[in-house]
Amino acid sequence: MNEFVRAALIGLGRDAGSAPPSGTPIDTLVAKGDRERTFLLHAAGRDLYLRAGLVPPKFEGAPEVAPPESLRGCSPRLTQVLADAIDGDAEVYRAIGEAMTAAKLHLPHRLLPEFLDTRNPDARTALAPTVGARGQWLARQNEVWDWALPEVVADASWEEGYTDQRVAALCAMRASDPASARAKLEAVWSKERAEVRTLMLEALVIALSPDDEPFLERALGDRSLNVQAVAEELLARLPESAFVMRSIERVQPFVQQAPAATSMWNKVKAGFGAKTLKLIVEPPAAKGSGARARALAQFVAAVPLAHWASQFDATPEQLLEAARATDWSEALIEGWATAAARQRHSTWAEMLLARAPKSLTSEAKLSLVGALSPEAVMQLLRGQASDDSLIGAMLEALPMPWPREFAAHWLHRLQRAAADPPDAQRNTVASTMDITARALPLTLYDDAVRDWDIAESPRRADWERRVEKLIRIIRLRKMIAEESAS
């Protein structure tokens, strides 16, 4: 440190002598006064001397230069529109991310810090493909933004990260190279704790294939019951697996067809082609009927649904009918529902949702929605009595943008709901405004942004807010889409 500054810091009082000179020629201009005063005036001179004569240091180091963009940039007009849209609303950010991705545009550079500060995970997922080369360059230099990097899941986070980071890394590796991801998991398998093993094994659901069977078979013998359950669940998704074959064999004694009916009436019916399926269900022996039902459901869940149809030569509806005639219908339905969700069997899922909703837990219903084909989802949503609690999940399950005809139907349903006081009270309908805004095809733009008739009701203000947001999002999407077309 400079002697002069040092003297000021430790204090002139420590030393009886005179204060040190500032080392600048300005000192000579200062009239001699008492020691402290002269020192301060020297300090003034020195300060000005240093400011006036400042020579900045030279840059030494490797310059950081962002790589060029491969996506297109936005026009000044769209940049301004996006700047105005920055208000932290996750749905708006999602819509922007989705529309920009489809339009192959990158976010304007000047707005990147604000978008990168987004915390909502859904918004991040939608925005990540649109940050462009500049956004990734920034994210590499600011760890808070590393969600925007494609290589977040680098080897480093697999080797050294926290559990959630490691699972995320495994999921990403699994998506790009399933076999090597499995090999990496096998390499650490014996060293991980049971909870970690459970979470990591679940990641194998991504790109699951018969190649995974040997590893999953070993996991069936794991010490942890949770790990075993995950392994069973995954194996049940592989229709050719030995586990599935064993399950079929195992379940066979428990569910059988009743001997053919001998009554005259049934013979007559059979002669006309109508067949009544009758099942005899005898769950495996266990302590208490609850445990027996659980075991039966578990066995049934592991069996491919096609097996029942071929074994009993019956449609899903006939099987459901037959199950209902037994004492174990709830267990059978639960097992079938689990199987339908795992096997993504749309026909079964649709049939169960339509015919057995009362026998299904809400969790089971949600997982069945995931198994439905888009056509089935739209069919169910068009039905007047569609289950309120599933509407959101069903809409989420549809690919975006929605088919025009369905989208028009849904938009009009919302517009009717807004105008009709009793319907307007239903939160589940109102809450689909956000996803509608994101999923509506732009060919319905004029329909969507026209003036909405909103009923006088205690929720009027809420509807107005939702409608305004829907229109805002659709306008944004249209502008972004037009930009890519121009």
Add this chain to the structure above:
Amino acid sequence: MSYTTEQVMAAAPDAQVAAAGKKLADAKHWLNLGRDADALWGECQGSAVYQVRVALADLTAKCSCPSRKFPCKHGLGLLLLAAQSPARVAEGTQPEWVASWLAKRGEAAVRKATPPAEKKVDAAAQAKRAATRHERVLAGLDALDRWMNDLVRNGLAELETKGPSIWEREAARLVDAQAPVLASRLRAIANLPGSPNWGERLLGELGRIALLTHAYRRIEQLDAPIAADVRAAIGWTLTEEEVRAHGDTVADEWLILGSAIEDDDRVRLQRTWLVGLRSNRTALVLQFAAGAASNFAEVLLPDTSIDADLTFWPSAHPQRALITARRGSRTASESRAHATFASMLDAMATVFAAQPWLRHGGVAIENVIPMVDARGQWSVRDRDDAVLPLAGRDHWRLYAISGGAPIGLAAEWDGVALAPLGGSGA
């Protein structure tokens, strides 16, 4: 003139008005829209019909609504509408309610420009008040000098653990001694102890204060311009009338470099830096707004230029100025940026030599590259690879715009670091 929506949004008094204004920027809310060379107008259909007019010379809006915010959402909405969809606002003839307002504004401007009739002032009483204040200030400066002498005698090192209250106490004494500007200067250095290189910087600041007290005692012997600087640095103020009457007026095309806003809960202070395209003079326009609801009287948008008369406060380096006449604005087509830091520092050295108590000067430098190091310290380098620090902890926007490539920077230079102005890097 042409202006961008971003520039209009910068004029919004608060976020609420900004949001409401955006909603009104749609032709469906408006009747009888029109424009000519001087004004924009329209009637906004809200809970009532409001007549909204905007003078294009300075983008001042006037509305018949009862809002006390300025501009109100209707004024902002009209400006935005005209910026976004110019075709919706057709050329037309001013309705009477627009013409009469513009005429009234014209009269007011003339009144403002002509000095008010000599007020009867009791010169003797005024001189007596000034003499009393001078004595008080001198007594306050004596006490301050004793305190500063004690500081350097005991050593500045101990300040690091003492906290800002000792500075606050001295500042309060200076306010009592009627030296309010010097008091705020003292408050401003209270946060230095503990910051990087604080010993050196604090010593420099104390030195400059010592130089100021020294100069004030000798004020009679100083040249008039530097004497004016010393008086201003203590806290003697000139009224705007006095500045109009005695200040130096420069007519020019003034390029707006950018603005910095200081905000405490009660008052917002905006410092806007301008450069005369013909005179090459730098000017600083200070504007105050009380509370979040009110706005700054003059709308000064970065990267536009205004054809205006600026009247300068007397000084050895006249910098602070008042807009005494304003004729119109346009999008800037020229720049007055330094090519290198060396050129900027050279110019600033002359400024600091002429007026050692200046806090900062507004500068523009072209082709600089912002950088951040691993500890989060920001800096910029120029085309000669010279490096200067940036004040503050968050320059990510500037960095995002640059991406490691050269950009233009408008900033305040205080002799230590560059503090980027709002709108910089555009």
